[in-house]
Amino acid sequence: KSSLLNALLNEDKAIVTPIAGTTRDLVEGWVRLKNIPLHLIDTAGIHQSDDIVERIGIDRSIQSIDSADLIILVLDASMLHDERDEQLLVLTQNKPRIIVYNKSDLAIKEYPLQISALNKDIQPLIQEIEAMFAKHLLATKQPLLHNERQIGLFRLAQNHMENAKQAIEAGYEVDIITIDLQQAYDALTGIVHGSQKASLIDEIFEKFCLGK
Ligand SMILES: Nc1nc2c(ncn2[C@@H]2O[C@H](COP(=O)(O)OP(=O)(O)OP(=O)(O)O)[C@@H](O)[C@H]2O)c(=O)[nH]1
Ligand SMILES: [Mg+2]
Structure with a gap:
């Protein structure tokens, strides 16, 4: 073993x-x-x-x-x-x-x-x-991304976050950085809610009790 x-x-x-x-x-x-x-x-x-x-x-x-x-x-x-x-x-x-x-x-x-x-x-x-x-014979107790759409959205979010990070490092204005952060947020929201846009924060608060 x-x-x-x-x-x-x-x-x-x-x-x-x-x-x-x-x-x-x-x-x-x-x-x-x-x-x-x-x-x-x-x-x-x-x-x-x-x-x-x-x-x-x-x-x-x-x-x-x-x-x-x-x-x-x-x-x-x-x-x-x-x-x-x-x-x-x-x-x-x-x-x-x-x-x-x-x-x-x-x-x-x-x-x-x-x-x-x-x-x-x-x-x-x-x-x-x-x-x-x-063959989906392996169930996992960990949350996973399980289709191409979710994986694509996750990659998109990752790219926008990378861009935001680079923009911060290059000293860009907050407004510019916010655009990428908003796009990353929208992509992550898309994973949770399919094609509809909804509040990721609401979703998180619904499932978990944060900061209490
Ligand atoms: N010939 C041969 N020997 C092997 C092979 N795999 C492991 N061994 C030998 O088998 C012995 C035990 O190997 P381990 O990997 O320590 O076995 P284990 O199942 O972890 O053993 P425990 O921790 O004691 O339960 C060692 O001397 C290994 O070199 C193999 O594929 N071929
Ligand atoms: Mg051993």
Whole structure:
């Protein structure tokens, strides 16, 4: 799991050793696959342990299963499923998940989705994540821009804000800067309300209680 996290992040973030039970704390990182921002969480392997520290790590792994938008269940292609793997398959069966077989370099048979984190041969997993996202099988609890119109309006707002920033830096009059800010505001309003113009501030106050 940690080798996979490191391969996805393209950095040596999590400690990797041949000793089972290496990861205890959750190790996190952000990566962007095409347009999909992923917040990755590497967890302790879930198994029976008498080590109190490891047990706390395992509890955190189990909690992560509940909060994750997607579970990447990493199984070992170099050996048959053991009892623990069977339990994990049951534990995650009703969650959005991808079952991936790691150590394809040592695989005892051909699996539908196999990778080698050690050799950084992880493209099949990346493609699977992208495919799930494209098929809308991945729901996220984070707000997202989910169509071309919204993305276009967001970019427009971003451009106008950049212009405003440059105008401020160049010492332009407030009136000139306001034009860009107003256009950025209108674009953001368009995201919230479709084509109708409405007050973004009203929308924000309706949903959130600001400054109280
Ligand atoms: N041959 C081979 N070895 C691998 C591969 N991926 C990881 N390993 C090795 O397997 C061992 C364990 O790797 P980790 O990434 O620490 O495994 P983990 O799932 O994070 O383990 P825990 O944190 O202890 O639960 C290390 O010696 C890795 O080098 C792979 O694709 N092929
Ligand atoms: Mg680990």
